[in-house]
Amino acid sequence: MSMQRTILFLRQWLSACAALALLLSPASFPLAKPMAPQKADVRIVIDISGSMKKNDPQNLRRPALRLLVGLMPAGSRAGVWTFGRYVNMQVPLGQVTESWKKNARDKAGEIHSRGLFTNIEEALQRATRDWEPGDNRYRRDVVLLTDGMVDVSKDPAESAASRQRILSKVLPRLKKLGARVHTIALSGRADHELMKQLAGETDGWYEQVDDAERLQRVFLRIFEKVGKPDTLPLEDNRFKVDKSIKEVTLLIFRGRDNTEPTRIITPGGRKFSAKNPPPSVNWHQDEGYDLLTITRPEAGEWHIQAQVDPDNRVMVVTDLKMHTTDLPNRIALGE
Template sequence: MRILCLGLFVLTVAAHAGESDLRVLIDVSGSMRQNDPHGLRIPALKLLLELLPPATRAGVWLFSETPENLISLAPVDRQWKNAAGEAAQRIHSRGRYTDIEKALQTVIADWEAPGEDRHIILLTDGMLDVAPDPALDSASRNRIERQLIPRLQALGARIYTIALSDQADHHLMRQLAIATDGWNETARSAEQLQRAFLKIVQKATPREGLPLRDNRFTVDANVREFSLLVFRRPESPATELIRPDATRWSAADHPDTVHWHPEDGFDLITVDQPMPGPWQLAARLDPDNQVMIVTDLQLKTAALPNHLAAGETLAVRAELTEHDRRITREHFLGLVKFQLLQKGPEEVQKTLIPAPEEAGVFSAATKLEKPGIYTFEVTVDGKTFQRVRKQRIEVLALPVATEVIPPRAAGEPLIVRLTPDPERIDPATFEAAALIASASDPPREMPFSSGNEAFWELPLSAPEAKRRLTVNFHIQARDREGNPLQVHLRPIELEPSQFQTHSTEADKAPQPTAKPIDWLWSGLIAAGVNLILGGAGFFGWRKLRQHARQRQEQLLNRLTT
């Protein structure tokens, strides 16, 4: 059986478990005097800092030839945000070089083992530049591609890059983003930079939201806090927020329970214990305006992969939870409607239906044929409450198809096959190599070989230790007109099981006879220990479970009456 790396991506329901780790790198090289003469980085960084949720550990570094910590790495709270906002004023443009390699190495120095929920935002305006000698620049780039990217992958870090000018190293920025399943943005103005930071922080630290339609949204009694982001243009009138009782608030006139943060280009308004009912925003309509909330009644969806190949299918799954417990009560879920709105080159609206294998989970599948940027919006309407989550992905028109062919028999290698699109690539110019690494082994480079010009293959034997392998691709090719192509293929991961056949000689060999176990005495001993140590824990667990179930029943009864 052959496994094509084009297929079905099943997105299991998940939420960020634990603390997100976000590290921001800001370029302060001298070229920023031309590309950011008005200090656009400062208000944009302030927006990013204000949008970070509490369950985040964050820090900011400035970099040119030597990285400098601007904002200490620490848990995010109001005190940290206030101090970070003041520190952002120290962003400058006095550096000499743009040493991206050293900047990335600095911010990951304390990551010694693989982890989850790790994110790095890299903002730069120029090419990689470490010294006057171009050979040193080339050597640094080579180390990033062949050593640092595999290291970032092994650590579980995603890189989000923002290019602040057309002179930025777009090839390297895109390579870093695709290799780590991060994201790549280009910003040419203050407004674009703020929105680029918004898109990236939404990916790194996604938050619960309320649907905002025609500047109106409805707050239910389960919302403890909401934050409203409103983008403004220079000619826009002052933003006003209208409560359900018709009281009007503004940046100049609002109660102490409201935190109103005005900056050039946006307002961020946080309301604690908001009044339930319909709210209205008096401001210019903007598709990026949004309402983020803190609540125990949550819509949870899985994070989408940031990059897919054209032709792949997404299976989107969603659920409602209360205090992180999935809601499965049929009567309540019968009153709730889950919708998927797909925007982009192909626009689709679907109703999520109950997943047959899991109570309380709703799903829908969508196939993505056309390349481009897509937005997926999952909403739930429970009549007395609404929730929304938005995610963006890029569908890539890859000029090379990737295929994994399992071993044909025991002892034979697995085959990784590359098939260039003959209409887009001149096969005579095609050269490919794989950079193979694991969490504990250094990367090793292996070339692909071809017996013809239709496909190129690389045989791989099973690693001695059963480790997952990550395969990155380095490709050189030209199109039919002779122009060089920049080919960014997504890396593939090979599990130890993929190196096995369905039936091996080891499976057929007789298994050694185990020494008989005296099950009577073992059972008596285990029962006594469990009775002594587990009794109190069992009754405590049962009491907590009953309390959580009663609390959820009370909430559902309130929502359905």
């Protein structure tokens, strides 16, 4: 090999080594992010002002709240606050257990539309008062349902000042705490700009609901954000269970005109409904939906005898847990 070729070979070899060293350097690998907390801490804040008589005349906030608390996974934390002029702790903050869910369902029946004013500032402050920086045991989420503007006084200047404090004090604090705020505007006359900003700056979810009958499905969407459930595919109201699954929760929506009871058929061919569930089934029936939990379900294909609905869900507790990266709630075109 000539001297010129030898020099060329050495240069190429050194370049390759340098490139390999750069590729393998620590700077080439993103630092692993610490695993996000797996349990949720959810603060549910519901407007009970007088305008709800018009925007929710059938008080559909009640079954929607019962759906949301019924879906909350065991081991998470949750509480419910209602507000008009004053803020009330409707359901005390606590660990989600069967007794907590029962109490929350009972308390949901007390939701009304007799409140004066719409004190969103105080509601957000009271519901999150105990949150402190640096506590990473739970994912923090606020669910805010309102149909109006910030209204704390007959003096418009006081209401404007309260709204400004939400943006200048309450929102920065929630961002610092890593909390997400999910906002539901149950009226075209709500303060949509404020609701969008609260959700947008905390990576939360915002939705305008013009018909209270949609509340249950909106609460389902928000639960999927805060609860992060594992689910099974549901095709033609059929789903398959394997031996790794410890518990199955079924959410089955019923149409307004559907009078037929929901029935479940096990892989072994046994059929049951809300009237005759086996001991392993906890069945809650409410306005517009069935929510049932099956402990130690039989492996094989299950069949739901009910109207097929795209919002029906099969959620599971399993020994196999998949960890995924959250997608942002707002994705720009091309991202």
